[in-house]
Every structure is written in C-alpha cells, then in structure tokens.
Amino acid sequence: MKIPIITGPTATGKSDFVLEVAELLDIEIINADAFQVYKFMDIGTAKPSAIELKKCKHHLVDIITPDIQYNVGEFFAHCEKLIPDIMSKGRLPVVVGGTGLYVESLVEGLCQVSGRDEKIFSNLNVECEKIGLDAMYNRLSNIDPEYAQKISKNDKKRTLRALEAYYVLGIPFSKMHKKYHKKLPYDFDVYIFNNDRDLLYEKINKRVDKMIELGWIDEVKYLLSLGYDENSPGFKAIGYRELAAFLRYGGDIESIISDIKKKTRNFAKRQLTWFRHMKNVRFLNFSIIDRDAFFREFTNNYKPEVN
Missing domain, CATH: 1.10.20.140 (Histone, subunit A)
Incomplete structure (x- = not known):
C-alpha cells in the first residue's frame, strides 16, 4: 500500500481532514510543516490543539526550541526512521503539511551531501x-x-x-x-488540497483574525520573555517577527495584521507554484469537488489489508 501525503497551501483544511480520517483508520501523523516542529509556537503555526494531539499520535511536533534550525535533511532522516516504525505496528503513516520541500524530499529522494561552503x-x-x-x-x-x-x-x-x-x-x-x-523505499500518493483563490484568501484572512483572537500577540510576548527573538529560526514563520516588532516598538496593530494576511496570501501562492511543478500528484479543489466523496474514497483506499 502507498503512503498518503496530504499537502497544499495553508488554510485548506489538511489537518482537519486527517483528524477525521483518524476516527476511522488506525493512523499516525507525520508533520511536514516546517514550523510546527517548534515548541511554544502554537497559535501562529496553526498547530493542532492539545486535544487533537491526544486524538491521534503526531510525530515531529514540538520537538525543538525556536532557537534551533531545522531543515529538510533532518526531516528526511526522521521520516526514514518513523515510517517503518509506524508500519511495524500495523498502522498507516500519513504525512501532513504544506512545506513543499519536505514533501518533495520524500517523493523524489534527497541528496545526502550539501556541497556548501x-x-x-x-x-x-x-x-x-x-x-x-x-x-x-x-x-x-x-x-x-x-x-x-x-x-x-x-x-x-x-x-x-x-x-x-x-x-x-x-x-x-x-x-x-x-x-x-x-530515496526512501516507499511509494507515496500525494494529494494537494486547494480552494478557489477568493475562498482561499477569505479563509486565510479569517484564520489570521482567529489567531489574534486566540492570543497570538501574547504568545509572541511569551516567546520574547523566554529569550527568543527575531533572529531565532522559528521567527521565520510569518507573523512572528511582525508581532515582535509591534511589541517592541508599537505601531498600528490593524495595519500589522493586514500585512500578515497579505504575506500569508503570498505564501499560499508560492506554495501552489511549488506543487504545480511536482509530478504524479493529485490536485483536489474542494470549491469544485465533493469533499465528503473524497473522504469516503480515501478511507476505502487505505483500509487495512485483510490477511
């Protein structure tokens, strides 16, 4: 059986879909989001809640602090160990996240030497x-x-x-x-979730508003109090540097929130550009197709094989 990868732009419902799948299939989730690996960065990275994390085993979430750099090589090495371990327990590993480089490393393989100087x-x-x-x-x-x-x-x-x-x-x-x-010795099914542009942008705008409502500014304040700052690798996630600057120097919060929304929309466009260059993937525009029908198809396709 192939290993499913659920990816696509931010705010397209990837995590919600897989958590629904987890109610019917015995799965473990491997996070493929570059910033959900960081501790203390929950709201601004749209990390699954504590309750959601308990519903289904998640890997590569909250594994390092924001001052540590994480990269595709480490992700690949982690997956090399995680996938066979999950499968040895009779469970299905499902890779979930929108970092295109991470997804591509699993599908295409990875060069194990950097050649950098x-x-x-x-x-x-x-x-x-x-x-x-x-x-x-x-x-x-x-x-x-x-x-x-x-x-x-x-x-x-x-x-x-x-x-x-x-x-x-x-x-x-x-x-x-x-x-x-x-290259890992597995085959993957890559599903790219998407929506029509207007709907996607509306979802992104609402998500940023919700993050602010949930206390994103206080989250950034707490990170600063722990000694992390704008130079920390974790702060490369959209919104963290902007909110840190607001906390340090003040400013018009509404303009800052508007800027975060714009940067997130631009990021979603870059994600789509990346995925469109990948081969042998399946795009799923839920503005057009029936999400429930795909849910049924997915759960049928990945039912455990009966011996």
Missing part, C-alpha cells in the same frame, strides 16, 4: 559581479553540461550553487546528486 559561494558572487553571469554560466556548461542544460542561463542562484558544489566536492553537481542521492 559560504566563503566559496561569496567569492563566486563577487566574481560574477566582475565578469557577468553569462561567463559564469559558460563555465558551468564546460564543467557540467548536463546540469547546465536543465537550468536557465539567467538563473544566477542555481548557476553559482552548482559551481560552488563543484569546487567543494570536485565533481559536477549532476554527478553529486547521483552519487549521494538517497
């Missing part, structure tokens, strides 16, 4: 300013024609990143991915 990358940036991007792209074409053909000659970031990897590891970027690429 900030000094080399900085030097390449300086050189690019001097001789131009065309010259850097031509250099990449000579070093790694396979990868160069896959990217635009105007893509500075990927051009320099590939050159950086070559100078760090001594092998072309394309070979690096082949040599160090790792």
